[in-house]
Amino acid sequence: MSFKQMIWKMAKAEYNKYLFYFLCNSFAVMFFFMFATVYFNESVVQVKQSESIQYVLTIPGVALVVFTIFFIHYAHHIFIKKRKSEFSLLMTLGMSNRDISKLLLLENAVIGLFSLIAGLLAGMIFSRLFFSLLMNQVGIEGVSFQIIGSMFLSATAAFLLVFLIVVGKSLFLILTRDPIESMKSEQIRETLTMKSPLFGGIGVAILIGSIIGLYFTYGNPVIGGDYLIFWAIATFLGLYISLLQFTSFIIELAKRSKQFYYQHILFWTNLDTKLKQLTSIFMLVTVMIMVTILYSTIILFSYMSAEKEAIAQNPFDIAFVEVDILDTSLLVQKENQLQEHISIPFYSYSQKDTYYDWTNTYTFISVDNFNKLTSRKLSLENGEFLSFINVDPEHADGYEKNILFPIESERRNFELKDTIFDKRINDVPNLGEMIIVNGNDYASLKERSDGEEATLHLVNVENWKESGPFVKKIEERLKTGADDQDVVQIASKIEDYERQRNSNGILFYVSTFLSVLFFFGSFILLYLHLFSSVEREKEKYSKLRLIGITALEMKRIMTKEIATIFFIPTTIGTTLALLYVVAMAKDIGGITKHPDILLYFFIVAGVYYVIQIGFYLFAKRKMLSEMIR
Amino acid sequence: MLMLEAKNIVKVYGELAGEGATTALGGVSFQLNKGDFIAIMGPSGSGKTTLLNILSGLDKPTSGEVIIDGNIISSLNGEQLALFRRKQLGFVFQDFNLLDSLTVKENIVVPMVLEKKSATEMEERVHELASLFDIEEILNKYPYQISGGQQQRTAVSRALVNHPSLIFADEPTGNLDSKSSTVIMECCEKIVQELSATVLLVTHDVFAASYCRKVIFIKDGLIHSSIDRKGSRKDFLNQIMDNLAILGGRTDVF
Incomplete structure (x- = not known):
């Protein structure tokens, strides 16, 4: 059997591992590409120069980069972890470093290439689908769907960059580490070397500081938006530090109360063992939930306020100026009198x-x-x-x-x-x-x-929303009597309303797109996390079953763990989104002036929770059935 | 006092009357009294592990029944069985079966945690057992940081933590070197002598079996013979080897 045949045989036997890795990478590419279709869309680019859309894309842009880097890294980590003991075994049997690197590079090159193609294809299909769906439902004008070279180029470049770094890193680790160590790597806990409440305090300080900073600078009409990216990065950084430190701090605290700690020992130790991984997941899902809720609130607000704004700006449904004596027949209407x-x-x-x-x-x-x-x-x-x-x-x-x-x-x-x-x-x-x-x-x-x-x-x-044709009719009449240079003096609710909707259209499109993208992103991440550890969990529970854990007790412990990873990020993400909403509302005069923003926020957050609960129940059922099987 | 009674245990794998059916146990009966220290021996494939799994409730017999301390365990359902096992029985496995993410101390208290015992009770019990088996030094280490012998002593401590009346050990020395095996078997002796528990172990290690008071030999799913220890351990060891020679099993002692 030649080297190639052996590799092929091994790959065929465990295609699941490869499939999983391939799907994760494809997803990352798709994510990049779909974001690029919005970011490089010409109608968006045009608006971007002048309007606030630049700032709207800032936070998701940062979040996306962090997300994708982590996502690829995570998928690769899971893949390599499964392969590592196999590699070590081959190395102890005499396979040279050169062979191992060849194998690793070959595998990754093939998977990377296929992921790239599949991801771009899927991205094209999904963004097109999403675009037409949104256009049909909302009827936005002024945005046209397009796919241009720079989208492919940027998505491919971004993916390849992250992918190469990640592959390079694990190649380095495999080649420099002792094979025996690698074989044992499954067992070794990842421990936190810099554990201190002080660091946690600094993290929280950065987090709070960034939100206060945003609150006081965002209202500034000249530079407010420019600082947004800075504060967003600070918030994410602070969040990561505090999450990492505080999870370990809480575990330490729990250990002090022996009764409490022992009661939930399996829960705590599980949290402790997976601390780093869990913190990253918490962090990312929190950010994604925050972005989703924040942007959904902004969309809902601008969508709803189009009507309000039209009413506020126009005390009468229609107002116009007639220079000559009015032809009263103009105002006679059969419908909408x-x-x-x-x-x-x-x-x-x-x-x-x-x-x-x-x-x-x-x-x-x-x-x-x-x-x-x-x-x-x-x-x-x-x-x-x-x-x-x-x-x-x-x-x-x-x-x-x-x-x-x-x-x-x-x-x-x-x-x-x-x-x-x-x-x-x-x-x-x-x-x-x-x-x-x-x-x-x-x-x-x-x-x-x-x-x-x-x-x-x-x-x-009677009904101003139906007054469009009537307004058109009056406008036509006014125009016939006037010179070209004269301004037609007419202002109506309906026209104002439609104008607002259209100018918000692109913002609306972009925000909805991002919200949906991030919404699914967070789900996939949680799901990935849950099911990447299923083998380990199975092993743990089969051990526990031998010493007499009941199925009910096992379910209870599992439920607690799944609930934790689902709802802690949701809670933190919602809270952060609320704070950002309050801070960003300063731009339009503060939250006290627009208390309805809070209403929209709670509607969005409520809907998110309901969906999250649904997804939690689904994932829990799936996980439990997987474990019992 | 009767501790365990196995009545005509039959275990058939596969379709009962089918062609692929394999009879693992063909009607095994024996009794175990309180304070007994018994080894079940036999060559590979003789049905040792199947027997142990059925006796401990991990597997169900095709026919026959197992009575432990007055409870017919084959009539218990899954949940009842789990509760019964952790309250009444202790288990020691060949591959130790420790949880990687828990320290030695935490591993030992898991059965007590499931029983919702108080923290002080757990602490007391851990220190009692740790000093008995000489693992006090390593209580805060993780399984991958300690030796196989230490891992098995941890597993033995865990098996004893809920004061079970009966301990099952499946090849407890199978993964250990001779020195560690000696320590483990001395631990088992201590369990019987000092804690007056009953120990049933399955092994094909003659050295380990020689620590017991009685050895039951099984072959092809049936009890072949049994011998009692009367004299010194060395004599008993020779006796076991003679018996195995008749049985056709492994006779080498390291």
């Missing part, structure tokens, strides 16, 4: 700016009409004027409160009485600020200057 119609005449006057080469348009309105519009009971003397600014008083900062009368020739005749901030009309062009004068002055201003009178129509319909 008018509920309310207010017409307010106003006078608009344009004059050249003193310093710049543009025209300023001013809007004048009589106090009676203003009272009608805002349900106020104001009165003005001749020569008095009010400045009305159509914004919520909360956002009044930055507006000039002591303006002079805008028409220069009339300036000495008028005196400012007050400035009123109120959000009363939709954001119709040129109607953001108005000058209010009494009826007499309004009439004489009209006579003395050469502006034009127009009417502002404020309309409410």
Whole structure:
């Protein structure tokens, strides 16, 4: 039998090991590739230059790199652990280091290549599938699916880099380590060399510090987003240190209370033995859950707030300006009938700016009409004027409160009485600020200057969400009477709503994509962890069964262990996501101003928990049946 | 006092009347009294291990019954059997069967943990047994850090931790060198003499068997003969070897 034949025979006999390793690597490639399809998508790249999407991709980007490195490393570790004793045996039988390296390289090259191909293929199919699914369901415009060379290139390069490092490392370990040691390696515990509560304290300090830092910098409009990557890395680092140290700290603590420790001895020792591996799993799953929940909350918030924002910005369903006398037949509708119609005449006057080469348009309105519009009971003397600014008083900062009368020739005749901030009309062009004068002055201003009178129509319909065609119709009509340069003065809830949805579209697409990707990633990781140790666990329980453990007791211990690895990361991840939500909400005025973000957060977290519980029950059943078999 | 009674144990592997059926035990009966120290010997494939598995409840006989301390163990279900085993029986295995992730001390207390005993009780019991078998020094070490003999003494301590009335040992010296074997067999003697427990061991190691009070020889699934120890251990050893020669088993002593 030649060397090659022997290898082939060994591989065929234990194809399971190879299959597992191959699937893990394919998954890693797929993960990289799917992220690349979003990251290098041209419509995303374009938006990325200008908008917040750059920051949105930051945290998942960091998390993805950490995840994939770990994932490949972990899969390789499991694979090599299974092969190591076989290699050592071959080495004691006289196989040379050269042969072993040849064997290892050959195996890994073949598996790596196939994983790469399978991963890219699967990535292409899944991202395409996901894209069309999302497009059909949500109807986002402005993103088109594409597959370009840089996606393949980056996914392949990233995978190969990590893969080569990992393979190189184990090659080095196998060649430098004593074969006898390697044969025993299954038994040897991984012990933590630097165990100290102080380190744990530092970890927690970094973790808390990063969140506080994010809270105080994220609101900054200029540099806030740039720091996000820094704080995200700090959070992950702090999390890792504290997880590692605190798990060992808790085990130490448990050991002190003998009664408690002995009661759950199998649980504690299992935790202790797998500490490093477990910490990495905890860390990664925590990060993935955190990212998933954080981004789902952001999506839900922006999706839901599109409607709210549209309502807040548009007190009336439709507002438009008609220069000529209105053709009332325009407003007659069979379906979705008018509920309310207010017409307010106003006078608009344009004059050249003193310093710049543009025209300023001013809007004048009589106090009676203003009272009608805002349900106020104001009165003005001749020569008095009010400045009305159509914004919520909360956002009044930055507006000039002591303006002079805008028409220069009339300036000495008028005196400012007050400035009123109120959000009363939709954001119709040129109607953001108005000058209010009494009826007499309004009439004489009209006579003395050469502006034009127009009417502002404020309309409410039965159902604004259905008012799209109606708005279109009015817009068409307004356009027919106007010059090309004239602005069509119309603002409606429905248009605002659709605009918001579309501008959020790409963000929405990217965030949903990432959430789903990370959601599955965390599951696969937990599953991998659970079933990679199944052989060992089986052996342990068969030993325990010989000394009289009952099936029920075994189930109870297993359940406790599985519950721990499922729910500790979920809890920490949810908590971190909540803190990040609170910190990132500073960008839009803080959590106190948008308490509904919390509601969305709890909805998302609740859904996640329900799914996680479902998956936990599934994994538990699968694991227990595997153990009993 | 009667400790264990095996009544006409038959074990057939495979379909009962089928062609591939193998009779491992063809009707074995014997009794064990409290304080007995008995070895079952026989050549490979004679049914020793099958017998031990049936006696200890790890396997079910095709027919016949095993009564331990008044309990018919073949009528117990899986859960009851597990509870019965850990309360009444102690086990020592050829490959020690220690958990890698537990220290020596923790390994010893596992049966007590399952019984939910208090921590102080466990500590006391561990130190009692550790001093008896001279493993106090290594209580906080892990199985892979200690020698085979020490591992087996740990396993013996674990078998005794719940004060069982009957100890089963399956080739306890099978994986040990001669020196360690001596220590282990002396441990078994101590169990019988000082703790007044009953020990049944299965072995093909003549040296180990010579420590017992009685040796039962089985061949082809049936009891072939048995001898009692009357004189010194050396005489008994020679007697066993003579018997094995008749049986056709292994007779070399290292």
